[in-house]
Amino acid sequence: MARLQRKARRASATGAPRVVVVGMGFGGLATVKQLTRAGMRVTLVDRNIYSTFQPLLYQVATGGLNPSDVAYPLRGFAHRYGARFRRGELVHIDDAVRKITLSHGEKLDYDYLILAIGITAAYYGITGADKHGLAMYTRRDAVALRDQILAWLERLSEEDQGRCLAITIVGGGATGVELAGTLAELRNIALPTAYPDIDRSRMRIRLVEQAPVLLAPYNPSLREYAHRQLLNRGVDVRLDTKIREITADHVVLAGGDHLPSDLTVWAAGVMAPDSLGGWGLPQGRGGRIRVGPAGKPTARFEYHDKGIMATIGRRSAVVQLRYGMRIRGTLAWFAWLALHLVTLLGNRNRISTLINLAYRYLTWGRGGALLVDSDPPAN
Ligand SMILES: Cc1cc2nc3c(=O)[nH]c(=O)nc-3n(C[C@H](O)[C@H](O)[C@H](O)COP(=O)(O)OP(=O)(O)OC[C@H]3O[C@@H](n4cnc5c(N)ncnc54)[C@H](O)[C@@H]3O)c2cc1C
Numbered sequence: 001m002a003r004l005q006r007k008a009r010r011a012s013a014t015g016a017p018r019v020v021v022v023g024m025g026f027g028g029l030a031t032v033k034q035l036t037r038a039g040m041r042v043t044l045v046d047r048n049i050y051s052t053f054q055p056l057l058y059q060v061a062t063g064g065l066n067p068s069d070v071a072y073p074l075r076g077f078a079h080r081y082g083a084r085f086r087r088g089e090l091v092h093i094d095d096a097v098r099k100i101t102l103s104h105g106e107k108l109d110y111d112y113l114i115l116a117i118g119i120t121a122a123y124y125g126i127t128g129a130d131k132h133g134l135a136m137y138t139r140r141d142a143v144a145l146r147d148q149i150l151a152w153l154e155r156l157s158e159e160d161q162g163r164c165l166a167i168t169i170v171g172g173g174a175t176g177v178e179l180a181g182t183l184a185e186l187r188n189i190a191l192p193t194a195y196p197d198i199d200r201s202r203m204r205i206r207l208v209e210q211a212p213v214l215l216a217p218y219n220p221s222l223r224e225y226a227h228r229q230l231l232n233r234g235v236d237v238r239l240d241t242k243i244r245e246i247t248a249d250h251v252v253l254a255g256g257d258h259l260p261s262d263l264t265v266w267a268a269g270v271m272a273p274d275s276l277g278g279w280g281l282p283q284g285r286g287g288r289i290r291v292g293p294a295g296k297p298t299a300r301f302e303y304h305d306k307g308i309m310a311t312i313g314r315r316s317a318v319v320q321l322r323y324g325m326r327i328r329g330t331l332a333w334f335a336w337l338a339l340h341l342v343t344l345l346g347n348r349n350r351i352s353t354l355i356n357l358a359y360r361y362l363t364w365g366r367g368g369a370l371l372v373d374s375d376p377p378a379n
Contacts (some may be wrong), residue, residue: 004188006082006219015039020110022090024051024074027116030344032083042083043108045100049087052139053344056353062186063150063370064360067139069353070209090117093279115289122271122286128246133266136175137245148263149183150372153191156198164202168251170243170263171268172209173216173311177226179265180207181312184233189347189364206236206259208243208251210268215310215318222318225328229312311336314361 010016019035021028030306033041050071050140059065078085088102093113100108121137123129135141152165167183169176187203191314207214213225214230214237230237242254251261272287282290292298307321309332317332327335337357344350356371 003085004350010039015149017111018043018109019112019114020045020108021114021116022100022240023116023118024047024077025054025116025118027118028114029077029249031116032081033376036083036374037079037230040112042081043110044074044078044083044085045088045090045102045108046074046085047087047103051077051137051345054137055340057136057139057142057358058175058182059360060139061136061145061149061179062180062182063372065148065353065356066371066373067143069349070142070344071139072349077345091275091278093281095280104221117273117276119270120273121266122156122269123266124269126243126246129243129266131172132246132248134265135266136179145263145265146203148372153195153263154205155353156202157195161199161202164204164260166204166206166262168208168259168264170207170208170246170264171250172207172211172214172237172239173267175267176207176209176265177214177230177310177312179267180205180237181233181316184230184235185364186370187314188233190370193365194370204236205234206238206261208238208241208253210240210242212240214239217308218310218318218320218379219324220325222326222328226310226312226318229316233313237359249355283350309336309339314364 016039018041020043021031022045024044028046029051030045032042032044050073053070053072056065056070060067060070074085086102086106086108088104088106090100091103092101094100095113098110098113100110102108119137121133121135123133134145136145156163156165160286169180183205187200187205191198191200191203193214213220213223214227218226227237243251244254245252246261247266249260249262251260251264252258255257270286272283272289276283276287276289286291305322307317307319309317311317311333315330315333317328317336319327319332339351341354344353
């Protein structure tokens with residue numbers, strides 16, 4: 001890494017192009033690594049001082065990981081690659097003079113600007129979805145859901161046996177399946193020891209998907225396996241089911257049925273962040289930025305698909321690799337665990353995640369399931 005820092009000093013002395021990269025998710029981090037290696041003067045910008053490892057957010061939301069386990073500090077990353085970090089939210093681009101403005105007023109000059117700002121939830125105009133739906137894209141989203149679940153469990157423990165907690169997850173993709181499976185395990189295995197006074201039938205988990213299958217991009221045998229695993233864990237899976245409206249305590253289906261839902265998690269679609277609309281950039285479907293003439297890429301782009309995986313719970317996952325290789329069950333679960341530990345950023349995060357997940361999965365039934373840090377909101 002000292003080599004990269006020397007390179008950065010040389011880049012600065014020789015007047016190498018200044019590149020500003022906005023957004024430090026997987027995309028931004030990978031871009032910065034390549035550009036600093038190529039000798040550019042790179043400035044990283046993000047509204048947070050950390051990069052979030054989204055694939056494990058559902059573990060934060062269910063109290064299996066600490067929020068810090070999925071946060072990778074950006075200042076240390078910038079230092080290692082000889083780049084500069086500025087915290088702030090991009091609010092304005094003036095491409096005529098090659099300048100961006102951040103929310104606190106700071107202006108940054110660039111020769112090249114790279115936007116890697118990720119996505120946000122798409123609600124497709126469903127009434128109440130943006131107001132009452134809980135998203136799962138940021139650390140704050142995951143912590144908010146975790147705190148609400150804990151507050152609800154405390155409430156159930158204090159109140160009479162008539163009260164139930166109904167959780168609806170909208171969207172049967174990987175996020176929805178992983179969250180539903182983990183919540184079901186939390187109820188089935190952890191609840192009896194952590195909350196012995198709550199009968200587990202008082203926590204209901206429902207997964208709603210408008211398509212006829214879960215995990216649409218997967219091979220049918222893996223989809224069916226995941227579906228069966230969720231049913232075995234007591235998840236109420238509703239396929240071919242559209243949501244028409246979300247209220248504070250109900251979801252309304254397209255057919256008119258009202259189903260109780262105290263917490264509704266929206267994992268059903270993504271689009272470009274709204275803020276993009278104010279930056280004067282040409283946009284296409286779902287708000288995507290159009291690049292190159294007629295929206296075509298300016299250079300040939302090859303995507304190497306390594307495969308897809310999703311976990312349903314302890315010793316249960318599905319993996320579909322390139323060239324059609326498929327694994328499911330315990331082996332797939334260990335593959336999922338290993339891959340997430342390898343791709344997680346920062347050795348410290350890897351160690352704490354390994355400890356926390358091992359602790360969770362080895363001590364589920366002995367009260368070791370739930371991590372807490374902030375106080376759950378008062379009832
Ligand atoms: C719950 C969940 C589970 C997932 N699981 C998997 C999985 O198992 N495997 C897999 O391959 N993928 C998974 N994904 C998808 C994967 O996480 C995303 O594809 C990936 O994170 C996208 O990276 P990105 O760099 O495009 O954007 P992001 O990671 O979203 O990063 C965007 C960054 O831009 C910053 N930003 C946004 N707007 C501004 C602004 N105006 N100014 C400054 N900064 C800004 C944000 O703070 C953020 O740091 C999952 C996603 C989610 C949400």
